[in-house]
Amino acid sequence: MIKFFRNIRRRLLRENRFTRYLIYAIGEIILVVIGILIALQVNNWNESRKTAKAEQGYLKSLKSDFYIDIKAQDSIIDILNVKIANLDSLTTEVKKFGENINYNKALAHYSYAFGFPEFVSNDHTLETLKSNGNVEAVSDENLRVDLLDYYDDVEVYYREQTAATEIMLDILINSHLFDLMGLREEKYLNQEWFSNLTKKGVNEFTNKAFAYTMIIYSLRDRLQNMRKKAMQIDKNISISQKEN
Helix, strand or coil: CHHHHHHHHHHHHHCCCHHHHHHHHHHHHHHHHHHHHHHHHHHHHHHHHHHHHHHHHHHHHHHHHHHHHHHHHHHHHHHHHHHHHHHHHHHHHHCCCCCCCCHHHHHHHHHHHCCCCCCCCCCHHHHHHHHCCCHHHCCCHHHHHHHHHHHHHHHHHHHHHHHHHHHHHHHHHHCCCCCHHHHCCHHHHCCHHHHHHHHHHHHHHHHHHHHHHHHHHHHHHHHHHHHHHHHHHHHHHHHHHHHC
8 A cells, every 4th residue: 555655646646737636635645644643533433442341340349348347337337236235234233232233134245345346447459549548539539538538447447446445355354343143242241441442443443344334335337427437438330339
């Protein structure tokens, strides 16, 4: 094809048909430019298709991550509600010491009050995007902002979760009030030294239990808010999947 066009140009020059040669040369340049533009357009189209396909993959993975998060949040919220109920009942029962405390009831509440499952967000997809410097692969800017905001909340939750664990361990390790088997020994109950010791223990325990209860309330409320955000993000991901 190139040889064909070259022969035409040579023939026009031999015949001194400079005007036609110039027009032909300009036309040939235009054809080349058009060809380049078409090639660029095809290349851009291919790249856009690859980008859209990659985004669909990320959106699918994000949706899976949030499905796991929401399921975990549902389960942990229920458990935290049980912990809160037992902590409230335990504190109420402990304050009855010296009067009509039900030690078996207190021990049962104590057994169920402490300890909670840790929430660990399934953030694999976002971490992959961040490590690759490719967060903008999610084209919806509002969705990107919501994602980063959600995972900021997760980091705050982790810190509060750690604080709750530290308070809990302090109560379990350093609070001697709940040697309930000893408290039920009749031989101790009427002795003044034991009564004074236990009253002091009751005050220390109830103060620590109150702090622990408040942070469990906070964890529950924060997790509920995170769940709402997760549900909305999951919905927005579905919308982005349809638009792309």
